[in-house]
Amino acid sequence: ISALSKMRNIVLTGFMGTGKSSVGKLLAQRLGFRYCDLDARIVEEEGISINEIFSRHGESHFRALETSAVRRLAQEQQCVVSTGGGAVIAPENRRLLMEAGVVVNLTASVEEICRRLREETDRPLLRDNRSEEHIERMLAEREPYYAHAELRIDTTGKSVEDVVAEIIVYL
Numbered sequence: 001i002s003a004l005s006k007m008r009n010i011v012l013t014g015f016m017g018t019g020k021s022s023v024g025k026l027l028a029q030r031l032g033f034r035y036c037d038l039d040a041r042i043v044e045e046e047g048i049s050i051n052e053i054f055s056r057h058g059e060s061h062f063r064a065l066e067t068s069a070v071r072r073l074a075q076e077q078q079c080v081v082s083t084g085g086g087a088v089i090a091p092e093n094r095r096l097l098m099e100a101g102v103v104v105n106l107t108a109s110v111e112e113i114c115r116r117l118r119e120e121t122d123r124p125l126l127r128d129n130r131s132e133e134h135i136e137r138m139l140a141e142r143e144p145y146y147a148h149a150e151l152r153i154d155t156t157g158k159s160v161e162d163v164v165a166e167i168i169v170y171l
């Protein structure tokens with residue numbers, strides 16, 4: 001990877017189920033970078049699950065915690081960061097994520113996302129509705145925000161290894 005990439009962070013964005021965490025962990029290992037999962041950080045700091053944060057305090061409270069976690073990325077270096085699927089919605093977050101490093105957006109087909117999230121229980125936004133129509137609608141709303149990335153990779157039908165290799169070639 002280039003000297004410039006070595007001085008920055010790699011920020012993974014993408015819808016739920018696009019593989020940000022699995023790709024992030026392996027990518028960090030391959031690059032010798034630290035791995036940082038923004039949602040896991042929030043859960044650790046709050047001491048309750050994402051579901052509980054949503055049900056006790058509401059989505060807007062979660063978004064505020066998320067923005068505060070994104071702000072703190074400015075202090076990081078050589079970190080592979082996986083963000084929550086909605087982290088790109090707030091304009092401030094998008095700006096901060098781009099400043100924090102190389103933004104890589106992972107995508108997958110609606111069918112693949114549904115398959116990967118079938119057994120899902122800690123995703124409050126999909127608790128009541130996991131249909132392809134619902135996911136398609138959310139994807140369409142968020143598409144302009146995901147499209148901001150420097151690099152976009154379709155993970156449909158690919159292994160974690162394949163996706164990591166594609167990212168490394170780009171860096």
Ligand code: S3P
Nearest residue numbers: 015016039050084085086123124
């Ligand atoms: C969300 C995605 C989740 C988590 C929260 C909200 C979203 O992260 O941040 O449930 O708005 O898409 P993952 O993308 O890691 O599932």
